[in-house]
Amino acid sequence: MSMSYLLVSLLIVAWQSGAQANWWYLGLEPRLTSGPIQGSGVDSQTQIAGAGVIGPASAEKNCKNAHLTAKQQAICSRSPPVLQAVRAGARLAIEECQHQFRSARWNCSVSPENPENVFGGVMLVNSREAAFIYAVSAAGVAYSVTRACSRGELTDCSCDNRVRARRPNNWQWGGCSEDIHFGEKFSREWSEGGEEPVKEGALYGPKGLAGQLMRKHDSEAGRRAIRSRMQRVCKCHGMSGSCSVRVCWRRLPSFRVAGVALAALHEGAALVRLAQRGGRRPARLRPARPDLKRPNKTDLVYLEDSPDYCERNLTLGIPGTRGRVCNRTSLGLDGCRLLCCGRGYQTRVRDVTEKCKCRFVWCCHVKCEMCRHTREEHVCN
Secondary structure, three states: OOHHHHHHHHHHHHHHHHHHOOOHOOOOOEEEEOOOEEOOOOOOOEEEEOOOOOHHHHHHHHOOOOOOOHHHHHHHHHOHHHHHHHHHHHHHHHHHHHHHOOOOOOOOOOOOOOOOOHHHHHHHHHHHHHHHHHHHHHHHHHHHHHHHHHOOOOOOOOOOOHHHOOOOOOOOEOOOOHHHHHHHHHHHHHHOOOOOOOOOOOOOOOOOHHHHHEEEHHHHHHHHHOOOOOOEEEEEHHHHHHOOOOEEEEEOOHHHHHHHHHHHHHHEEEEEEEOOOOOOOOHHHHHHOOOOOOOOOOOOOOOOOOOOOOOEEEEOOOOOOOOEEEEEOOOOOHHHHHOOOOOEEEEEEEEEEEEEEEEEEEEEEEEEEEEEEEEEEEEEE
């Protein structure tokens, strides 16, 4: 796996395990908080490190970390606080991945115990799931850096003033348009700066030429999923509530919008193969079969079939679906028939105590009663 995505994995390890040793290279002052982390196995009582503040001196020192390539260190040195934005993008990406695949056989499970690759051996297979992770990670970095620019957290970017050169009718540009072009450019530069040179003759596998081309294609598709969904928002100005002047600007959509789009692209991802054309012409990815549609720049592509996510696989770090809670009445991915992979399921009854009959009490809190009832759960064999 490329160094850029290894960094993403390390960021997630720091976020989920709360290991203080992993925070120093980010220049973050740990802030303890509590709460459950989806898919991590960390309960609500566990304290984890949260976002902190990067100081100029410590941030500059962090850029020299061995986990970064020479190119990434140079990029970081131009604006050391950008590492905090990269970390925020990684966190955003893993949260979105776990949300989109929460009901699937592969639920974007992570292994904080594996500091080299929290996604396990799944990333060693150039599958459609790996394609989604590459895309959502690149999108997360572009999104986070763009948002940091508009908030004034980075020194070499700000609002996007290029849109003001346009001359629309019935309204005018104003406010602070978020500069997705800068975020997209940084994400691309950061990812490509983390790629290690492909060894001569290495065509396949996670470090081969085909895998590198796949990462590049899917990362670009992730960035385009953000850029193509930028929103124009407007505000009216005028006397007595009239709309004599309408001022508009561009802003990022909710990251969930991009996540939904990328999840749909994952379902329709294109199977490709490496095509070497000889001479000085570079190798390219082509449809694996003549009857398959040629993917465009917004599609996700993959090279290998997905591994079996039904059974536990220690080599690939796949937990399997045994013990997962399923929906007996659903015909979708979360249904017991699909999620349990034909092994059947068990039904168990649990006593649950939870808040109920909540009401607002003036002023200013909500008062609830505690109700006890039984709940049926269906668990995969």
